[in-house]
Every structure is written in structure tokens, then in C-alpha cells.
Amino acid sequence: MAPVQKKVEKKGVKKKEMITVEVKKEIIKKYERGMRVAEIARFYKKSTSTICTILKKKEEIRGLDAAKGVTRISKQRPRVLEDVEKLLLVWINEKQLAGDTVTEGFICEKAKALYADLISKLPGASAESEEGFKASRGWFDNFKRRSGFHSVVRHREAVSLNAKAAEAFATEFQKLMVSECYLPEQVFNCSETGLFWKKIPKRTYVTEEENATAGHKPVKDRLTLLFCANANGDFKVKPLLVYHSKNPPGFKKCKVQKSQFNIMCRSNSKALLTRVFFIEWINEVFGPAVKKYLLEKNLPLRALLVMGNAPAHPPGFEDDLLEEFQFMKVKFLPPNTTPTLQPMDQQVISDFKKLYTKALFQRCFEVTRGTNLTFQEFWKNHFHTVNCLKIIDKAWDGVTKGTLNSAWRKLWPQCVLGHDLGLADDPESAVVEEIVSLGKTMGLELNEDDIQELLEEHGQELTTEELMDLHREQQQEAVEEISAEEEVKKAEKPLTSKEIRKMFLEVLFDESFYKV
Structure with missing residues (x-):
């Protein structure tokens, strides 16, 4: 009977489902596009350890094409x-961070430029091989399918500023302020910006030490910041920061929590x-802070938020406001007028940088x-996200009340209190001089020209080498994040009956346990 019973039990055992090479390659691609291990595991209904094993063998898995009989031209x-x-x-991620419009033609031209640049660095490359990639419509469609960027391409907006629209809106806005009796304390502006948090002027790398060695070029690792303040300039709202890593190594190293900082932190693969992040910031940060500020000032509980019509905060988001914050209204700036009218763009963000x-x-x-x-x-061991x-x-x-108030000069000049432009208490030139002196x-x-060049570079396009550096760093941080997730998983793993028995026996025979 025993052998028969054993056979029956084997029949009841669920057969282990094999993962095909194609699925493994899909997993690798999803991970390299920024999808997290836990998300991939849920998607394929596999354990995180299985996904990590596949990722560790990604180079070996990629090499399985030849075994399938795929013919390669080159x-x-x-x-x-x-x-x-x-x-x-x-590159697409960086363009999105900068708020730039990206079209199919724009992407194809960049792809051809990257291909030519990479192929030229290969030994024995020729002009013929550099022109071998045409970035055709078929390639573009496949690229969208492989990458998952189905909505990345948008129609190009007019580049030129609509001066007439800006002037008309400013006039209408000023009339609204009078008719609705808004005070400068009640009117707010918010705007996002990208920040290369490891970036310093180019010429600082040119030292005797770095000429003698390979040197170190800090990666153009970028994060997104959302700043907000009122027109009076006396109240700043806690900023929102979005980074591509959920648990940057710096926090574990310093044993600190993100909540310890006066910044709301969120993360996604593209930073x-x-x-969703914007609504969270509105309901968890902006709303409570503004309500408290107005009550403390004994001002009417009403507020107006002025902002650009960006993808993160399109019209209609007011429906997501909590009931207690329904006193807030929103006014969107017209398209192509934000560089002219957006208060945060009138030196505020520049002074912050x-x-x-x-x-x-x-x-x-x-x-x-x-x-x-x-x-x-210094960059490797003494400057990380916590320092940032x-x-x-x-x-x-350090951005002063005078700077924040005078930023409304073009949109609402009546609210400006006559402060000098620039860093009122710490003049702009003095800040630049101090940087140069340090x-x-x-x-x-x-x-001083190097400092100005640095500020302008925040809007410049990354070179191929810089894109490669950024990609490598993001991959490295992703690997470190996987290790952290594995450690947490191990820590949360329930004890086996054998481990529980062992712990019980240790306590049972520990004499100190019985001492009063």
C-alpha cells in the first residue's frame, strides 16, 4: 500500500511551470526600462527571488539567440x-523632465545620431556602417512596443511665445484679483524643475590630480522638484521631490528617514x-499648510493656485481635492506663456540653483x-541623496521674500512691494562670487562665466557619453535596490517549525531565563 500511496501523492503534486527564454527576455527588458522587481514578480506571478535569478543571468540569457538559429547580419x-x-x-526621460515636446521625427533623429556615435567608437568602423541604421517607421513602432512608451509622442507645440495671449491673460488676471478681492497672501504659484544634483561647473574637473589619472565626471543624475510659494513671498510650501530610486543607498547608509526632511519624496522609474504624485502633494501638503497659514494670519479661508497646464496637473484635477480643501481654486496659464508669466520662472528657480x-x-x-x-x-563616499x-x-x-514677491512683476505688478530683484538679502552677484571663491x-x-554656464546646462541636451554614464548609474542603483528588497524579504520570512523548536530549546535550557 505504501508504494501506491506514494504514487498517488506524486500525482497530486503540482508540476513546476517552466519560464521560456522569450519570457525571461521580456522580464529583463521590463527591468531595464525601470520596472521594479516586485512589480515584475506580481505581473508574472513569480517570486522575487526567481526574478532576481533571471536578472543575474541576463547576459547569458541574451546569448541564447544563436541556439534558436537566428541569423544575424552583423x-x-x-x-x-x-x-x-x-x-x-x-534621453526621452530627460526631455520629459525638462518639459520638452517629443515627436516621432525627433526620436528617430536622435536614434540615428546615437547609432552613428556608438558605431564610430567601434574598431574598424566605416562611414558606410554609420549610415546602416535608418530609424524607419517599422523600427519606431517596434521600439514603442518594446519600451512601452505608447503615449510618449505628442504633437509639437509652437515654439514661439504667444505674446498677445500672455498680455491678454495678465490683464484678465489683474482684473480677477480686484473683482474677487484676492490678497497676495492668498495667491500661490507652483512649478516643477529638473535638477542635476551632482553637477558642478566643467572646469572644476581640470585639476592636476585628475589630469594625472582618469578623473571623475559626476553623472548628470537628475531629479524633479516642485516648488510653491505665495505672491506675498512670506510663505513657502514644502517642496515635492521625485527621484528614480525608491530607496537610495544614502538613506540606508545614514540611517535616516525621508520624513525627517522638509521635503515630500516620491519615486518612479523616470523621476x-x-x-497621482501631484494630487497627493495637494491633499497632504499644500492644502493643510495653506489652511493653517491663512487661519494663523486671520485671513479669509480662500486661496488661488496659479500654474502651467502640464501633464501632471491637467484641468479637472480639482475633483480629486478633499472636501476640506474645496476653498482652493485653480487658474491655469495659457499654453506657451509660462516662460513669460510663470512667477517661479522669473528668477526664483534660478536663484535656488x-x-x-x-x-x-x-x-x-x-x-x-x-x-x-x-x-x-568625494563624489563616491561623501555626497549622496541625504546630503542632496x-x-x-x-x-x-535661502530664496528670499523679496525674490518670491518680485517674481509676480509681469503677471500681477500691483502686488509687488518694491523689493529689489534678485537675492534681496544676499545679492546674486555675491552668491556667484562666493562660489568662485570657494x-x-x-x-x-x-x-563667474563657468557658474552661468552651469545654470544654462540644466536645459542642455545630454551627450552620448553622459547618457551612458546616467544609464550605468541608474542600473547600479537598481541593483542595490534589489539587494535591499531581498534583505527585507529575508527579514520578513516566517520562521520554520524547525527554527521555532530550536529557539524554544535554547530558551528552555538557558539558566538565566529562570533567574528572578
Whole structure:
């Protein structure tokens, strides 16, 4: 009977479902596009350990094409095209962060440029091979399917500013302020911006130490920030920060929580501000803070939020406001007028970035002073996301009331109190001079033009090498995040009966347990 029973039990055992090579490659592609291990595991109904095992063998899995009898025209081209698409995804993400419109033609031109740049670096490359990739419509459709960016392409808007529309809106807005009796304390503006949080002027890399070695070029790793303040300039709302990593290594290293900072943190694979994040910020940060501020000031409980019509906050989001914040109204700026009318774009964000750079230089000076630390060691071991959040908080706090108020000069000049433009208590030129002075103290060669170039570079396009650096860093952080998730998984794993029995016996025979 025993053998028969054993046979019956085997029949009842569920057969292990094999994962095909094609599915494994899909998993690898989803991960490289930024999808998290836990999300992939849920999607394919597999354990995170199974997904991690597949990712660790990704190079081996990619090489299984030959076993399937796939004919390759060139040994180099398919790998180059893979690299092109990886860098293209990073590039598209950066364009979205900058708020730029991306079209099919724009993407195809960039893909061809990346291909030519990468192929030219291969040994024995020729002009013929550089022109071998046409970025056809078929390739583009397949790229959209593989990458999942089905809605990334939008129609190009007019580049030129609509001066007449801006003027008409400003006139209408000023009339509204009078008719509705809004006070500068009750009117707010918010706007997002990208920040290269590891970026310092180019010429700071040119030192004797780095000429003698390979040197270190800080990656253009970018995050998104949402800033908000009122027209009076006396109240700043806690900023929203979006980064591509949910648990950056710096937080684990410093043993701190994101909630300790005066910044609301969110994350997604593209470091993009989304509608969901924006609504969360409105209901959890903006609404409660504005309500408290108005009550403390003994002002009527009514507020107006002015902002651009960006994808993260399209018309109609007021329906998602909690009932207690229904006193808030929203006014959208017309298309193509934000550079002219958006208060945050009138030197506020620029001044923040100057103050951020100043604090970054101060951090570098404090760490390297009296040591033999190289810049490479500073970036690797002494500057991470925790330092970045501290500096963001310090820089935002440093933007003055005068700067915030005078930023409304073009949209609502009647509310401006006559403050001088710029950093009222810390003039712009003085901030730049201090950055230059700190740099020279550390033996760096730079001047005021270098600082201005740095600010302008926030809007410049990344080179192929910079895209490669950014891709590598994001991949490395993703690997570290996987390790962190595995550690948490192990910690949360329930004890087996054998482990429980062992622990019980240890306590049972521990004499100290019985002592009073």
C-alpha cells in the first residue's frame, strides 16, 4: 500500500511551470526600462527571488539567440541597437523632465545620431556602417512596443511665445484679483524643475590630480522638484521631490528617514512628476499648510493656485481635492506663456540653483579641507541623496521674500512691494562670487562665466557619453535596490517549525531565563 500511496501523492503534486527564454527576455527588458522587481514578480506571478535569478543571468540569457538559429547580419549591429534603445529611453526621460515636446521625427533623429556615435567608437568602423541604421517607421513602432512608451509622442507645440495671449491673460488676471478681492497672501504659484544634483561647473574637473589619472565626471543624475510659494513671498510650501530610486543607498547608509526632511519624496522609474504624485502633494501638503497659514494670519479661508497646464496637473484635477480643501481654486496659464508669466520662472528657480551650487561647494570644501581626498572619492563616499536633500532644503530656505514677491512683476505688478530683484538679502552677484571663491580655495580654476554656464546646462541636451554614464548609474542603483528588497524579504520570512523548536530549546535550557 505504501508504494501506491506514494504514487498517488506524486500525482497530486503540482508540476513546476517552466519560464521560456522569450519570457525571461521580456522580464529583463521590463527591468531595464525601470520596472521594479516586485512589480515584475506580481505581473508574472513569480517570486522575487526567481526574478532576481533571471536578472543575474541576463547576459547569458541574451546569448541564447544563436541556439534558436537566428541569423544575424552583423555581430556588432544588434548589440549596438540595443545600446541605442537603452540610451534613447534615458534621453526621452530627460526631455520629459525638462518639459520638452517629443515627436516621432525627433526620436528617430536622435536614434540615428546615437547609432552613428556608438558605431564610430567601434574598431574598424566605416562611414558606410554609420549610415546602416535608418530609424524607419517599422523600427519606431517596434521600439514603442518594446519600451512601452505608447503615449510618449505628442504633437509639437509652437515654439514661439504667444505674446498677445500672455498680455491678454495678465490683464484678465489683474482684473480677477480686484473683482474677487484676492490678497497676495492668498495667491500661490507652483512649478516643477529638473535638477542635476551632482553637477558642478566643467572646469572644476581640470585639476592636476585628475589630469594625472582618469578623473571623475559626476553623472548628470537628475531629479524633479516642485516648488510653491505665495505672491506675498512670506510663505513657502514644502517642496515635492521625485527621484528614480525608491530607496537610495544614502538613506540606508545614514540611517535616516525621508520624513525627517522638509521635503515630500516620491519615486518612479523616470523621476517624473505624475498626476497621482501631484494630487497627493495637494491633499497632504499644500492644502493643510495653506489652511493653517491663512487661519494663523486671520485671513479669509480662500486661496488661488496659479500654474502651467502640464501633464501632471491637467484641468479637472480639482475633483480629486478633499472636501476640506474645496476653498482652493485653480487658474491655469495659457499654453506657451509660462516662460513669460510663470512667477517661479522669473528668477526664483534660478536663484535656488545658485544657492544649491553654493551649498554644494561648501559641502565639498568642508569634507576635503585638510585631507588628501580626491574629487572622485568625494563624489563616491561623501555626497549622496541625504546630503542632496539637506542642501535642497537649505537652498530653498535661502530664496528670499523679496525674490518670491518680485517674481509676480509681469503677471500681477500691483502686488509687488518694491523689493529689489534678485537675492534681496544676499545679492546674486555675491552668491556667484562666493562660489568662485570657494572653488579657488580648493585649487579649482573657474570664474563667474563657468557658474552661468552651469545654470544654462540644466536645459542642455545630454551627450552620448553622459547618457551612458546616467544609464550605468541608474542600473547600479537598481541593483542595490534589489539587494535591499531581498534583505527585507529575508527579514520578513516566517520562521520554520524547525527554527521555532530550536529557539524554544535554547530558551528552555538557558539558566538565566529562570533567574528572578
